[in-house]
Amino acid sequence: MTSEERKEVLRLERRKYVIGASAALIIVIYLIRLLFLQLGSDDYQAKADSNALMKQVKFPARGAITDRHGRLLVYNQPAYDIMVVMKEQEGVDTLRLCEALGITPEWYSRRMDEVRDRRRNPGYSRNTQQLFMGQLSAEEFSRFQEKIFLFPGFYVQRRSIRQYTGPIAAHILGDVGEVNPQDIENDDYYRPGDYIGKLGVERSYEKQLRGEKGVEILLRDVQGRIKGHYRNGEYDRMPRPGKNLTLSIDSALQALGERLMRGKLGSIVAIEPATGEVLCMVSSPTYDPRDMVGRQRGQMHRRLNIDPMKPLLNRSIMGQYPPGSTFKTSQALTFLQEGIFTPETAMPCSRGFHFRGLTVGCHGHASPSALLPSIATSCNAYFCWGLYYMFQNRKKYPTVQAAMTRWKDHMVAMGFGYPLGIDLPGEKRGMIPNADYYDKAYRGSWNGLTVISISIGQGEVNLTPLQIANLGATIANRGWYITPHVVKAVQGESPDTAYTTRHHTMVERRHYEKVVEGMRRAVTGGTCRSADTPMYEVCGKTGTAQNKGHDHSAFMGFAPKDNPQIAIAVYVENGGWGATFGVPIGALMMEQYINGELSETSLEKARSIEEKTINYPDIR
C-alpha cells in the first residue's frame, strides 16, 4: 500500500465520525422537539382532553322511484336505530329499558352479548356507538323518546327505510337490506350496518339511488360528551341525496297483469318496440314488496325462499321455457332470408310432418300451405320441412354443421341464446344449441331430421319470456330492437347509450313484412282469433309448448300493426293451448295499454281469468 493510498484509507475512515455525528444530531433534534411537545406547555394535554374528534356519519336519502307516468312507487320513511355506547350505559335500569322498547330481558341480554362479540361485530369498541336495535317505526320511537333521558349511553340515529305505494312490481323494484361482509369488501363506501339494494333496480341502480354519505366532525371531551362542531363545521360534509329513478313500467298495466296471473305460474312481459322500454314485467306468483321492509324483512325473506312456488324467482328473466310455436316466426324469417323458401313456397301437411319414419304431428288444416296460412294456422309440417331443407342444402352449406352455425347466428342476432342485457340482476341466457352441442350429443352423426323439433320451438331451444317479448318487438319494428330496459330515466343523467342503440337482425325488412302479414292473419282467421278487435289491428302468434306435464300456454304479439305501441309475451305454465290463457291475457293487456282502460266486456273477461287457477300437482 502506498502512502498515498494509506492516506486515502485514513481519510475515509474519519467519515465514521461524520456519520455518527449526523445520527447523534438527528436524535438531539428529536429530543429537543419532544421537550417542546411534552414539557413546553399544557396545550397538548388540554387538547387531548377536549379536542378529541368524532366522526358522525350522515346518511343520505335514497332516491325515489316512479313509474313512466310519474306515479310514485317507492319513497322513504323515517325509521330509527337505537345505538348504544357500552362504556356509558353501565347502571341503566334494564327492566325499564326493555319495557320502553317492548323487548324481553332475555332478548336484551342476548343482544348485548352479540354487540360485544367481536367475531360478529368486528368494528366493536366500548367508546363508540354500536347498533343495538334497528329500524324502529315512528310510533315505537316516540314511546322510547319520552324516556330516553333515563337511559344514558343510548342514542337514536335517524335512518330512512323504503316504503311502497302499492303491492305491485316486487320483482322489478327489488328491495334494500343490510350489507353483507362481501359487499363491504367489494366497495369501500359501505360500513357494517349500511343498507344496500339487494334485488331488482334497487340493486342494479344502487350507485345512483344511494347518494353519498356526509360526515360531521364533532368535538368531544374525554368523557365522550359532544362539545360542538370541529372548526364550526368547516370540515363537515352534507350528505348528497340519491337520484330519483323513473321506470318505464306502466303501473296500471303492471297491476292488471299481476291480477290476471293470479293462481297461475308464469310471466307477462310487454315492451314499447320503438324504445325498448319495458311496459310491464309480471312474474307469478309474486309477493307484496311492503312485507320486505323493516325488521321483519329477514323472516319474510326466509319464508319466501322456502316457498315451493318460488315467488322470489323473477320468471320473466330467469324462467327458461320452450317457446313453442311463437318461435316459428323466427324460423320463417330465417328460411326467407336464407332463400330456402319464398313466401309462395307451399308445403304438404297431412296432419303432420312424415318423413323417413319420423312424424311430427299437426292439426287438420288446408294442404299444401304457404307462408301466411302456415303462420296463421301454426302448421308444424311447414317449419319442419323448412329446417330439413335448410340443413340438407349442401350447395349453400358444405356441412350440416355449417348450416347449423348459420341458423344459430340468425337466432343470436335476434337476441336469443345470451342475456339481452336488461338493467336487472340475474338475467338468464336461455338456450340456443350450436353444432358443437349436437356433435357432442350425437357423436357427430346427426342431420336436420335429428334436431327437427327446434324448428317449432321445442327440443333444446329455451327462451326467457323477455326474449319472447323482444322477438315480438323486433317483428313490430321489422328487423331491429333496442335492448329492453325498465328504467326510463335517472334524474340528472343522460340516457345510457346501451339502451338507445338499435340492434339489427340479419333478416331484411321485406321478409319481416311477410311474417307480420302471417301474424295478422293468425288474429283475423287463425289461432289467435279471440284477440281480434275492431279498435286496432292486432298481430299475434300462439304457442303451445309440450313439456313433462300439461302443455304451457304462450302468446307473442304486438299492436297496432302499423306504428306498434306494445309488443307482448304471455307465458302460463301448464296453461294448455295457447288460445286458452295466452291469447285472452295478451288481448286484455294490449287493450289496457292502448286504450288506457278496459271495456265492460273486457272487465268481465278479466274477472273470469283472474278467478281461474291452475292446479300444479307436481309442486307441493
Next chain:
Amino acid sequence: MPQNTPSILRRLDWFTVLIYMALMALGWVSVCGASYDPDLQLSVLDMSTRPGMQVVWIGTSLLLGLILLGINERVWTTFGVAIYLLFMVLLFVTPFLARETKGSLSWIKIGSFSIQPAEFAKFATALCAASCISRRGFSMRNKRDFLLSCAIILLPMALIVKQKETGSALVYLSLFLMLYREGLSGSILLTAVSAVSIFVVGVKFSLTPIEHIALGDLGTLCVCLIIQAFTLAFVHSYTPRPRPTGRMLAATAGALLAGYALVRWLLPMVSLNVVATGVVAATVLYLIYMAIRRWMWHYVFIAIFAMGGLSLHAGANYVLNNIMEPHQQTRIRVFLGMEDDPLGKGYNVNQAKIAIGSGGLKGKGFKNGTQTKLKYVPEQDTDFIFCTVGEEQGFLGCATVLMLFLTLILRLIHLAERQSDRFARVYGYCVLSIFLFHVFINVGMVLGLTPVIGIPLPFFSYGGSSLWGFTILLFIFLRMDTARERLT
C-alpha cells in the same frame, strides 16, 4: 473448518444483542398499550390479540437470529449476488401475485399469512452492494464502479415503487450513506441532503409567520440559514488552504444580528427574509470575488450551489402555488404534514402530536393512554407506535427509546469499523444506514418534522415481516462480526 457453537456465542457482540432485545421488549409493551382493550379480558398472550401475535413474531425472530448465527458467513460472500437476483425476480413478480391491500400491491398471501417481500429485499441488496464494493480494485472514483453500485440500490427501489410502496422504496436511499463511507464524494451527498431539506423546510414552513420577532415566514428564513450553513461547510471542506471560513462565519453572524436589530427597531416594515436573503446574496458575491482572486473553480461551484438553493426554494413554492392543481397542492401539503386535514393523513400527524404532547414528563402510565386507545391515532401499533410511547411513557420513555436507537447505531458503526474485511464493513454500514433512516423518518413523521412516509419503527412496530426483516439484517452482520479476524 466448521466452528463450534459455544465459540460463536462467546465471540458474539452481546452488547448489540442486548440493545436489540431491549428494543423488542419495549416495542412489545407499546403494542400491548396500543391495542389494550378493557372489554376483552384476554391474556396478552392470546393469539387472537395483537400483543399475542407479536410474542409469536418476537419468538420466531429470536429463533431466526439463532439460525442466522449458525450460518457460515462465507455463504453470504459466495451467494450474495445470487440472493440479490433471486429477490429482484421476486419483487418483480410480486405486484402480479399480490392482492391489493390499502392501495399497495406488496403483500403476497401464503396460506393465512401475508408476507411483504420488500422487507426482505433489504438484506439481499446490502449483500449485493457489499459483494460489489469489496471486489478487488473497486474505487468510487471509477465511474463504472460508482454507477454499478448506484444501480444495485436503484433497481429494488424502482421495483418497490411499482408495488405502490413508495415509503419502503425510499429506505434504499439510506444506502448512499454507506457509499459515502466507501468513498462517495461528500459534496454529492451534502448537495442532495441540502436540496431535500431546502425543499421540505421551504415549502412546509412557507406559511408560518415568524411571530413576535419580525415580518417574514419561517420557511424562507430557515432555507437561508440552511444554505448559509451548507455553503460554509463546503468552503471549509473543499477549498484549499488558506480558507476564509472563520472570516465568513463571523461576517454571517454579524450581518444577521445587525440585520435583525435593523428590522426590529429601525425599519419594522422590512421583512427579516430580506435580510437573510441579502446575507446569502452577499456570500455569493464574495465567493465570486474569491474565485477571481484565487483563480479557482471551487468557489464558483459553491457560489452556484448557494444560488441554486435560493432558486430551488423560490421555484418549489412557485410551482406548488401557481402551477399545480388544487388537489395536487393538497397532496403535497398533506405529505409534508402542513395541511390540517382531519380526515386524511394530516389528521394522523395532528392527533399524533396531541397524543405525544399529552404524555408530559412521565407519561400517563402503561395502558392508560386515552388518545391512542380511543383509536384517534390510526395505525397506532404500526407506523404510529411511537405515539403510544410518548403518551404512556412520556418524555423519559421517549428519550430512553431514542437513546437506545442512537447507542445501537453508534455501536454498529464501531462494529463495522473493526472489520478487517471490506465486505463485512460495507454490509454493516448498510444495516446501520437502514436502521438510521427508519428511525429518522418514522419518529420525525410522528413528531411532525419529516414528511408523512409510512415505514415501521425497527423492533417496535407491530408486524412479522418487518421484525423478521430487521432481525435478518442485524444477525447476518453479527455473525460476520464473530468471524472478523478470519474473513479476508
